[in-house]
Amino acid sequence: MKGTTDISIQHLTRVEGHGNISIKVDGGKLVHADWEVVESPRFFEAILVGKSWWSAPSLCGRICGICSIGHTLASIRAIERAFDFEPSEQTRTLRLLLKHMETLQSHILHIFFLAVPDFLGTGSLLALRVTRPEVVELAARLKKLANDGADLIGGRRLHPTRLTVGGFTKLPRQDLLVTLQQRLHQARNDLRQAAELIQSFTFPDFQRETEYVSLKGETGYPFIGGMLLSSDGVVREEDNYLEMTNEYLTEQSTAKWSRLSRDSFAVGALARLNNNGTLLHPGARAMAESFGLLPVCHNPFYNTVAQLVECLHVIEDSELLIDRLLASTWQQPRATPAPRVGKGVGAIEVPRGILYHSYSLNNQGIITAADCVIPTSQNHANIQHDLTKLVAEAAASELPDNEIEQLAAMLVRAYDPCISCSVH
C-alpha cells in the first residue's frame, strides 16, 4: 500500500489564467483534490456602472482575449434587447459568421496548443516543430484561417473594431468573402486530418454523468440567443438566466460557482453536443458519430473532441452564411437604436459554453447595474466534482503520483477554462 501523496500544482500551465490544483492521497484513499482559482478580479460589473451604453461592448470585449468576440456580442445583444431593437438580417448573419470564426480560433488554440501536447508527450506544441512538423503546420494553417476570417468580418483577430450596437462600422469586401469561403471549404480536409490525429490518442477512461446546460436549438445548432436548456429538463427564457446560473461564493475561488438541479453542471462544447447534437450539420454529425459522442457522452476529456466536431460544424455553417450574404446586396451597415430605460439580457454560446450579460440602463442610456455570468465560472464546480472522482479512482488503482498529477492537469485542461474571464 502506498503512503501519503501531496500534489500541488501552482498556476497550472497551458490554460488561460491562474488556477491551482491541490491533491492529498493517503494509503490509496483520497483525502482531498481541490481546484482553486486565484485569479485577480477586475470588477467589470463595477467598472460598467456609470458608463454609457455605447461603451459597454468594447469594454466588455476586454474581459477575455480569447473570447473577446463573444463578450462583445453578448454585450451588444443585452443592450439591443434593453432598447427593444431588432438587428437586420445582414447584421445577424455577419455576427454569426464572426462568432463562428471565434469558435474556430478558440477551439483550434485549445485543441492543438493546449491539449494535444499532453497526448503527444511534450510540454508545448512548439517543441513538436522538429519531430512532428506536420502537426504544427496543420495547427498554424487552421488558426490562421480563423484569424483571417475574424479580421475580415470583425476588423481584427481579437477585441474586434467593427462590432457595434446597431450593426457594423464597416462591411467586408464581397470578393474577400468568396476567398474566405473557398479557404473554409478546403479546411474540411485539414479537420479530417486533425480527426485522424485525435483518433490515434488514448483518452482517459473516465465517466461522470452530470447536468449539461446550453442554449436550446430550435431549427439549428444554437449560438446567439433563444431559450435556455438543461439536460435534466429545465427550460427557461433568456431573460430568466439567473434561474439557470444560481451563482454562489466559495472560499477556494475568486470566481463564483454555479449549480442547477444537482451540485454542479457543465457548459461548453460537450454540453452543446449532448443537448443539441441532432442539429449538427451532416459532416460534423458524422464526425461526432465516428468518435462515439452521440447521442450522449459523459467523459469530460472528450470535450476536446466535441470542440473538433464544432470546428467542422461552424465551417459547414459559415459556407452557408457566406452563400446567403453573397446572394443579397449590401444594406446599410448599421442603425442607431434609441436608448430607453430598461433591462436587457444577452445569452451567447461562446467557445467554453453559455455566456450571459445583463444590464440595467437609465433613461439616458447610462448603465446602473451589470451582471456577467461566464461559462468557466459555471464549470468550476463541475471541474471540482470531476477532479474528486478522478483522483479517488486513480488513487484506488494505485497510480504513481506523476500519473495522478498528469491526469488531474489534463482534466482541467479538457474544460479549456478561461480563468481570468471567469473571475472578470
Add this chain to the structure above:
Amino acid sequence: MRKGLTYLGRNISRPRVAFFEFTSCEGCQLQLLNDEHNLLDFLDLFEVVAFREAMSSASGRYDIAFVEGSISCSEEVARLQEIRSRAATLVALGSCACFGGINQLRNRYSDSGWPARLVYGNSTIPVTPLPEVLPLHALVEVDLQIFGCPIHKGEVERIVTNLVVGKKISHPKYPVCMECTAGGHICLFELGEPCLGPVTRAGCNAWCPSERSGCQGCRGPAEVANLEQLEQIFQKREIPLEVLLDYLECHGGFPEWSARLRKKLAPATAHNQP
C-alpha cells in the same frame, strides 16, 4: 539543433525570454501567438524559458521578461518584484502593463472598497485587492514599454527584433491621426464620431479609425498632444465632453487629462457609486 543567430554577419546570442501575466485578459500574449506565418521565425529569435499559456515548465534568470497586465492585488506585488529581480530587461506588454488599462477604471470610484463589496459582499476570497489598480512602473523599474490594447504584432516583432540585435528602439512621436490621414481613411470627426486620433501616440497604423471605430487612446499620449484643442474639436462637432472623458479614461493612458476633465465636468460625472 538550431543554427546560431547572426546579424549583419555578426554572431548574436539567443536571449532567454520569459512571458508573464498579471491582471489582464491575456490577449496580448495571445497576439504573440497570432501571427502564424512568421510565428516560428519570431520564436526562433529566443530561447523561451517560460510561457505558461503555451508551455509547461519555467525557471532561472531571463534576459528579457515580457510582462502583461496591471497589478491589482497584493499577492501580485511580490511576484512582479521577483520577476524584476531575475530579469535583465523587463518589458511592459500592452496597455494594462503600461497604464493600468481597462482595469484601472475601478480607480475612478471615490470609495475604493465598493467594487469588491458589489461583487463579493463581505465574503473571504483567496486574493487581497489593492485599493488602486497600478501599472508596472508604479512598482518596479520598466525598461521598455510596448503599447496597445491589444498590442500590434507587427510592432512587437520590430521592437523585439531590435532589442535582440541591439538596435535602438524608439516609438513614434506623432499622433495616430497622421497614420490615419496617410492611409486615406475617412476622418471620424467628419462622420460626427468621437476619436482620440489627434492626441494618441501612433504606431498601430490607425488600427481602429481605419475600421471606422474611434481611437480610444490605448497607446497613451503622443509627444505633442493638445487637450484644449481636442476639446474644441469635440465641441465644434457637438460631441459631449462626457464622451471625451469616457475615451480618455478608458485605458489609463491620459491620467492627468482625465482627472482634469472629470473635475471640470463634475458633478455630472462624479462617478460616485450608487
